[in-house]
Amino acid sequence: MESFGKIREQVYELTGFVNVQEIREGYSDERKYLLTPHGDEKYLLRITEPANEDIIQRKRAEFDVIRNLRRYSDKIPDAKYFGISKDNDLCFMILSFIEGVNAEQCLPDFCDDMQNMIGVSAGKELKKMHSLKAPAWYQGWYETKKRKYAYYLRALRECNLKTEGIDLDAIITYVESGMDLMKNVESSFQHDDFHPGNIIVNNEEFGGVIDFNRYGWGDPVHEFYKTAHFSRSVSVPFSVGQIDGYTGGNVSKEFWKKYSFYAAMSIVPDMVWSYRYSVRTGTTEQIQRSQKRIQLIVCDHDGFEQEIPLWYEEYRDAGNFSSGPSL
Numbered sequence: 017m018e019s020f021g022k023i024r025e026q027v028y029e030l031t032g033f034v035n036v037q038e039i040r041e042g043y044s045d046e047r048k049y050l051l052t053p054h055g056d057e058k059y060l061l062r063i064t065e066p067a068n069e070d071i072i073q074r075k076r077a078e079f080d081v082i083r084n085l086r087r088y089s090d091k092i093p094d095a096k097y098f099g100i101s102k103d104n105d106l107c108f109m110i111l112s113f114i115e116g117v118n119a120e121q122c123l124p125d126f127c128d129d130m131q132n133m134i135g136v137s138a139g140k141e142l143k144k145m146h147s148l149k150a151p152a153w154y155q156g157w158y159e160t161k162k163r164k165y166a167y168y169l170r171a172l173r174e175c176n177l178k179t180e181g182i183d184l185d186a187i188i189t190y191v192e193s194g195m196d197l198m199k200n201v202e203s204s205f206q207h208d209d210f211h212p213g214n215i216i217v218n219n220e221e222f223g224g225v226i227d228f229n230r231y232g233w234g235d236p237v238h239e240f241y242k243t244a245h246f247s248r249s250v251s252v253p254f255s256v257g258q259i260d261g262y263t264g265g266n267v268s269k270e271f272w273k274k275y276s277f278y279a280a281m282s283i284v285p286d287m288v289w290s291y292r293y294s295v296r297t298g299t300t301e302q303i304q305r306s307q308k309r310i311q312l313i314v315c316d317h318d319g320f321e322q323e324i325p326l327w328y329e330e331y332r333d334a335g336n337f338s339s340g341p342s343l
Contacts, residue, residue: 019047019063022101023108027051030097030110031059041118044229050113058113060093062229065106072100072107079109081148082228085205088144091224114226116218120250123212128253128336130220135257137222138215142207142239143262145225150203150233157234158198161281165191168285175291179307182314187280190320194277201235208232210239211246212254237274244279244313245286248327256331269323276323283310 020027020036027033033051039060040048051059064075076098083095093111100107123131154160169188178184207214208230216223240259247255259267290306316325 019065019106020049020061022103022106023063023099026099026101027061027108027110030099033059044227046229051110058115059096060111060113060226061108062111063106063108067100067105067107075107075109078228078231081205081231082111085145085148085228088147089141089225091141091222092145092228093224093226114216114218114224116216116223119212119215119217119254122217123251123254126220131251131253132257132336134215134217134222135251135254135259136261137257138210138225138254139258139261139263141222141225142210142258145207146204146236146239148205150205154203154233157201157203158195161198161234161238162195165281165284168288171288172284175288177287177291179287179310181311183319184283187283187314187320191277191281191284194273194280197274197277198235203233204236206232206234206236206239208239209242211242212250213246235274235278237271238278240275241278241282244275244316244325245282245309248316248325249309249312252327252331253336256328256336259328272323275325276317276320279313279317279325280320283313286310 031051032053034054035052037050037052038048039050045064047063047065049061049063051061053059064071067075079095079098082093085092086094091114093114095109095111097110098107099109119134123134126134207225207228209227210225214227215225218224240262243255243258247258263271286306286309290302293302294300314320316327317323318326
């Protein structure tokens with residue numbers, strides 16, 4: 017807890033904590049701590065170290081975005097304080113702590129209807145968060161995402177990675193043919209990591225959303241590529257509910273066209289990230305997980321011959337419809 021020691025006095029003055037517990041979940045390089053003060057309210061402390069001027073500016077912007085999002089949603093943490101250590105070596109933010117259990121852990125224990133209802137609530141809340149529009153300085157989604165995808169394509173060739181069981185060239189061609197779908201988009205806030213691992217369930221109901229450190233701006237539909245990558249493997253009923261809750265139960269052809277496009281577009285970055293993570297950690301576990309994810313995504317879309325994923329159609333064909341309030 018060396019990092020925490022540098023700001024212990026500052027944090028105590030702000031929160032009056034009486035107990036500190038480190039949180040080790042997640043892939044973030046940030047250090048996270050649960051602070052318990054006198055009274056009922058708990059805090060989440062996030063520490064970023066080292067923190068040069070650029071990092072401090074980026075983390076302060078993240079803090080401000082979380083604060084602005086509270087105008088649209090009360091199911092996200094309340095941004096309390098932002099600070100810098102006295103030696104300027106790290107920065108930190110203090111957020112309200114959302115009580116509950118990680119949805120990735122608890123969803124499989126619930127009945128399908130309950131999973132679906134939690135997904136509906138999550139989708140509705142995501143829609144609220146997308147009410148925060150991109151700032152004036154933002155360059156635009158088409159230019160930003162196209163440039164980023166080109167970067168990952170170059171990186172993939174440098175890694176010389178192969179994917180068994182799929183035609184990667186055909187997927188790349190499919191993505192390149194759909195680039196115009198990103199034009200003329202009204203860019204909004206993107207959580208960019210919206211899946212059960214970052215959703216909290218409290219008393220068997222949707223409790224809130226956490227971990228905004230990957231936020232960005234762009235096409236709201238892009239948010240759903242994590243449904244293809246992670247959510248559907250944790251819970252199909254939740255994933256169907258999230259889509260139906262977001263769209264009001266009327267999923268347009270345009271939505272599915274973009275959903276399929278972004279699912280395909282995410283494959284190359286996933287391969288590169290997994291490879292780099294494996295190099296950094298000296299393990300191959302993430303590469304193996306990436307291979308399974310990609311094969312499943314391709315199967316879900318029948319080699320991207322169809323835009324609506326098979327799991328969504330199968331859930332609906334079985335007579336299952338999203339629960340909860342009228343959509």
